[in-house]
Amino acid sequence: MYRYDEFDHKFVAERTAQFRDQAARRLSGEITEDEFRPLRLMNGLYLQLHAYMLRVAIPYGTLSGKQMRQLAYIADKYDRGYGHFTTRQNIQYNWIKLEDTADILQALADVEMHAIQTSGNCIRNVTTDHWAGAAADELADPRPIAELIRQWSSLHPEFSFLPRKFKVAITGAPHDRAAVKVHDIGLRMHKNDAGAIGWEVMVGGGQGRTPMIAVTVRDFLPEKEVIPYLEAIMRVYNLFGRRDNKYKARIKILVHELGAEKFKSEVEAEYARHPAQSTEVDERELARISAYFKAPAYEKLSRFAPHFEEAKRANPEFARWAKNNLAAHLVDGYTIVNISLKPEGGIPGDATGEQMRVMSTLAELYSFDELRVSHAQNIVLAHVKLEDAFAVWEALVASDMAAANYGLIGDIIACPGLDYCALATARSIPVAQAISRKFANVATQEHYGAVKLNISGCINACGHHHVGHIGILGLDKKGEEFYQITLGGSSSENASIGTILGPGFAAHEVPDAIETILNTYVKLRTSGEEFLHTYRRLGPAPFKEALYAAA
């Protein structure tokens, strides 16, 4: 488990005291909004449509039961009894008061949390595979390197005023669940023939108004070189990245404008300028950090779990949930529990304080006190004994968190949209809810199989619509909301940007359009073929025809 060291304690305590003073000076009129805005943003505090919004960092999405319980406490005491888990593995509160914020930051600091690196043009909170350290297909836990990058990048003076925000994602598994190819930097672990670990370094991916897939600049970077090499990339970006136009300031534009080869040679030249760097990863330091993420004390269990099998036979609802929401764990007798925060007609990613407390308790009782937030806005209990899965499920059923739709059409990613967000051009949540209701029947969802449907309420793409197998983008046309549909996006190891299918739809037309697309797929799929594969095999034409020819 990630934990603070003495540096973190000191700087978070200082930061909280500093913010208390800044907020007091703002409220008394000593400083203006223009002076205060960058300060509050450095502490995750935004001003949205109805109130302030506080975004709390959850480094690589990992947190303890105690921390989740504190998030629940903040939801109940300072917000309206709930929070919203985001596509950046963070949590946002929608109804925050400026006058309470210093107290909230203190409550976070009490459990070793903060809101640093959740805003501003710095290296943001690092994200990773939500199954890190648990997934059966993983080479090794990527979180020690993620933590190393966190420590290196936190309040880094050279990289605190970048041309634009900067996001790093890391995976230790061949199957990419961390969307590394659509981040400013993506790192993917490989093992060479000698068994040594190295990192594939990808740069210049991103979503937003100019979606791009990252290019690989190193196939196999030795682990000890990760930080100095990242420094070289950051320096090239800091130097050449555009500052004249915020829409062209992300590193993806630089990579695109320079060309991948030229960009790469600039990075290599910068890297060669600093032989034997002081930031080379120290093995002892990495070992110290790795100890934070030591595998839990697993019991030696049989692969066969008789009570689990019996419970599935006796209870078809449980069997369905187990089939869809459990994933293979690297240790025999254990499983990964994916808690869907997507109940029928619900708001994707929202959880009440009470639900957070239930998840805390479940983590403490059944998952070595560890929870994860996934970028798909779900919660993961990473290490649960198969024999405990039924007890976990019963508790989830009682708290309306047992939706058996993990990875299916009902498991929708959606940004807050115009219901909350000052940047949005259209609502996302009501569209997600309408689709969720339309496909409420889990058997129907299973019929359609693995489909990722992502919705954004504006071109900034917080809802990851570009990389949804089905993407929906909400726009404003002369005061009316309308929704563009894209197909064929993916954030996996075979990442791709979705293609716009045709003219947009009114909100009420969207669920039927999605059904038409899915039924077209069902008609055309070969046996066992998933949606994305059918789309890639056939292209947009049959879907376009089904959607627009009838009109």
Added chain:
Amino acid sequence: MSIIEKGQVMTANRLRDGDAVFLTRSGEWSEKVDDAVLALEPLAVTALEARAAKDVEATLVTGQYLIKAERLDGKIRAIEMRERMRTTGPTVRLDLGKQADGTAGAFAAVEA
């Protein structure tokens, strides 16, 4: 028959809690858009701007701007959907925001 008057309303966020507020005839900031002055001509707009700038200075509110609005039977409706959202609350949580606190504009509802 009632006629619809079109004009502008001054809005901002209250500094201490971020709530959306609207400038009233008496120069106060109200949470309820129906209390707002609807400026129908340039002189009134200028007066609103001056008053708002003063209250920004006085740290009562922040981020002031004018919104397009219309009035019918004494009730005010923001023209843009984003602004209607600010006068009511999230359409997906009718139990929250102005619509739940009794301060929503009477004629403001966004179609669900």
